[in-house]
Amino acid sequence: MTGVFRDLPGQDAVVAQLEKAAAAASALLSGARPSGGDRGGRPPGPAQPGGMTHAWLFTGPPGSGRSVAARAFAAALLCPSGGCGECPSCHQVFAGTHADLLLVRPEGLSYGVKQTRDLVLRAAGKPTGGRWQIVLFEDADRCTEQAANALLKAIEEPAPRTVWLLCAPSAEDLVPTIRSRCRVVTLVVPSSEAVARVLIDRDGIEPAKALAAARAAQGHVGRARRLALDASAAKRRADVLRVPAQVTSLGPALSAAATLVRTAEEEAKAVTEELDEPEREALRRAFGEGSSGKGVAKAMRGMAGAMKDLEDRQKSRATRVKRDTLDQALLELALFYRDILMMQVGAQVELANSESDLRPIASASTPESTLRRIQAIMRCRELLPLNVAPLLAVEEMALSLSEG
Numbered sequence: 508m509t510g511v512f513r514d515l516p517g518q519d520a521v522v523a524q525l526e527k528a529a530a531a532a533s534a535l536l537s538g539a540r541p542s543g544g545d546r547g548g549r550p551p552g553p554a555q556p557g558g559m560t561h562a563w564l565f566t567g568p569p570g571s572g573r574s575v576a577a578r579a580f581a582a583a584l585l586c587p588s589g590g591c592g593e594c595p596s597c598h599q600v601f602a603g604t605h606a607d608l609l610l611v612r613p614e615g616l617s618y619g620v621k622q623t624r625d626l627v628l629r630a631a632g633k634p635t636g637g638r639w640q641i642v643l644f645e646d647a648d649r650c651t652e653q654a655a656n657a658l659l660k661a662i663e664e665p666a667p668r669t670v671w672l673l674c675a676p677s678a679e680d681l682v683p684t685i686r687s688r689c690r691v692v693t694l695v696v697p698s699s700e701a702v703a704r705v706l707i708d709r710d711g712i713e714p715a716k717a718l719a720a721a722r723a724a725q726g727h728v729g730r731a732r733r734l735a736l737d738a739s740a741a742k743r744r745a746d747v748l749r750v751p752a753q754v755t756s757l758g759p760a761l762s763a764a765a766t767l768v769r770t771a772e773e774e775a776k777a778v779t780e781e782l783d784e785p786e787r788e789a790l791r792r793a794f795g796e797g798s799s800g801k802g803v804a805k806a807m808r809g810m811a812g813a814m815k816d817l818e819d820r821q822k823s824r825a826t827r828v829k830r831d832t833l834d835q836a837l838l839e840l841a842l843f844y845r846d847i848l849m850m851q852v853g854a855q856v857e858l859a860n861s862e863s864d865l866r867p868i869a870s871a872s873t874p875e876s877t878l879r880r881i882q883a884i885m886r887c888r889e890l891l892p893l894n895v896a897p898l899l900a901v902e903e904m905a906l907s908l909s910e911g
């Protein structure tokens with residue numbers, strides 16, 4: 508696979524659909540109107556399959572590449588050659604700097620109505636490059652109800668050259684009124700072999716290592732790449748997977764719980780710190796900090812308010828990253844026990860973990876206790892979004908794991 512769609516392993520059907528739509532979009536721009544579409548070059552509604560439409564919903568499990576697919580489609584729509592992957596336009600889309608691409612990534616737990624209204628206003632503008640004005644909205648499921656209503660209006664009455672690309676885990680995560688106005692693109696979980704192939708070809712990772720990382724990441728390309736390339740990510744995973752062997756009795760179980768929570772917090776801190784400081788720096792520069800002259804004092808007073816807003820947003824993002832990181836660790840743990848269960852019942856499925864790690868625990872326990880352990884992990888995952896203190900929830904889980 509070449510061009511802008513090359514980072515979508517195992518998504519051949521989706522890629523074929525998007526390539527066809529991008530060609531239809533190009534035809535609309537050049538004045539030909541093959542199927543539907545009005546005189547203004549406005550794309551037809553979602554009902555006509557195969558062609559172009561102005562609202563798309565990319566769905567698929569975490570890591571399947573919804574936002575990668577949406578980004579590639581945006582590049583194909585904006586590229587004069589239909590998505591070559593080489594030209595300045597394609598590079599700008601992937602760098603997130605293209606003037607006709609609005610990237611929306613909700614950083615807090617929800618996306619509000621005021622932000623959405625601003626976005627709708629900006630989305631209605633004319634494309635500077637003469638092709639399309641594209642809004643790529645990641646995690647569109649985080650819209651509040653009012654925000655979704657504001658969004659619905661924009662999608663119901665689209666500006667002629669505006670294309671909405673929404674991403675969400677599943678179509679059911681959006682209100683039916685929005686869903687029904689979008690063409691739904693469903694990504695599948697790619698096979699480990701397909702993911703490994705990308706790591707080998709694109710990142711130069713050695714085949715055995717690439718396949719192990721791809722299996723551990725269960726089809727999540729970004730995570731597989733991190734596991735193969737980032738030693739600290741691999742170490743954190745190893746720490747999580749030591750838990751099953753550690754939870755032998757009360758004391759070790761509690762200390763395993765503490766380690767689990769601390770590891771997740773460290774990872775979350777590393778992620779957010781990397782983002783926070785450059786944002787604060789950019790804001791200070793925007794307000795002209797360090798310069799002098801008329802109006803600077805007034806600007807500085809304005810900055811205090813903007814800085815407070817930014818810090819509130821960063822705080823809300825930090826909470827989300829912390830929760831997501833711990834959840835990721837719990838999923839890894841659940842997957843470890845799922846592998847154990849598969850081994851215990853003799854099922855022929857691809858295992859995410861190495862057999863030598865699984866065997867001692869598989870032979871020392873029963874499928875029934877493995878199931879109870881998986882349930883304990885899932886219960887803990889359900890408690891965390893309810894504002895239960897993470898350490899308490901994880902301790903309770905670790906105790907259940909030790910009881911078997």
Ligand SMILES: [Zn+2]
Nearest residue numbers: 586591594597
């Ligand atoms: Zn291009």
